[in-house]
Amino acid sequence: LYTLLSKQTGIHSILSALILATLCFGLYHDVLSAGWRFDDGDHLNFAVTYSPWQYFFIPEITRLQSGANLTPWNTLFYDINLWFFGLNPAGFYLHQLMLLWLISMSSYFLLRLWIPARWALTGAMLFLIGSPTAYIANQIMTGHYASGLLFSVIALYAYTRAIQEQRPSWAFLSGFFYLLAVTCKEIY
Numbered sequence: 001l002y003t004l005l006s007k008q009t010g011i012h013s014i015l016s017a018l019i020l021a022t023l024c025f026g027l028y029h030d031v032l033s034a035g036w037r038f039d040d041g042d043h044l045n046f047a048v049t050y051s052p053w054q055y056f057f058i059p060e061i062t063r064l065q066s067g068a069n070l071t072p073w074n075t076l077f078y079d080i081n082l083w084f085f086g087l088n089p090a091g092f093y094l095h096q097l098m099l100l101w102l103i104s105m106s107s108y109f110l111l112r113l114w115i116p117a118r119w120a121l122t123g124a125m126l127f128l129i130g131s132p133t134a135y136i137a138n139q140i141m142t143g144h145y146a147s148g149l150l151f152s153v154i155a156l157y158a159y160t161r162a163i164q165e166q167r168p169s170w171a172f173l174s175g176f177f178y179l180l181a182v183t184c185k186e187i188y
Contacts, residue, residue: 012117016108019121023128024101028137031093039141040089047078073184074144092140099146100137104128106153113160148184151177 036044046055046065054061056072065075077095085091104124111120127133136142155177162170181188 013109016117016121016124017105020104020108020124020128021101023125024097024104027128028097028100028134031097031138032090034089034093034138036089037139037141043075043078043141044082044087047075047082050075052076052079070183070186071144073147073180074141077143077147078140089140092143093137096137096140096143096146099143099150100128100133103146103150103153106150106157110153110157110160113157113164144184148181148188151181151184152188155181 050061050064052072052075055065055075056062062070062072065071078092081092081095085094104127107127108120108124111123115123136146155174158170158174158177161167162174178188
């Protein structure tokens, strides 16, 4: 069915985006009715206490959030979500699901550099149905892992294009996104 519906190359991407969005939101839509969990209260308190310039650029404040880890993006996303959604956790979970969908799409495009569209779609779908993804979808406090993964996949895509095309602009873009990934969580 996928092959029949997507005879043209451009339609592969659109159809894949729709399939991945349907799968992502179909699997995890129940989190939209979830409440605050685990460390969310601490993260919310930190986000309203400090401003982004403080937790990004003042090491003493950055260490208050996590003494052993570099995670300012996590607080930034709490800040952004507070601004858009207030204290309604549904918006926070929606943001998390959007990140997971974007990761699946980025993975699809990365895989498309080497394999046919239907197999790239299969790989992206496997990401969405995996237990680590289910874990991330259910915990707002793990949003920095999702953001870091998104930035990492984009960095890998850009790096691969830089090598394939011998274009420094792609390499610069790769480095930029990898820097973003490392500031989401140092494990990247």
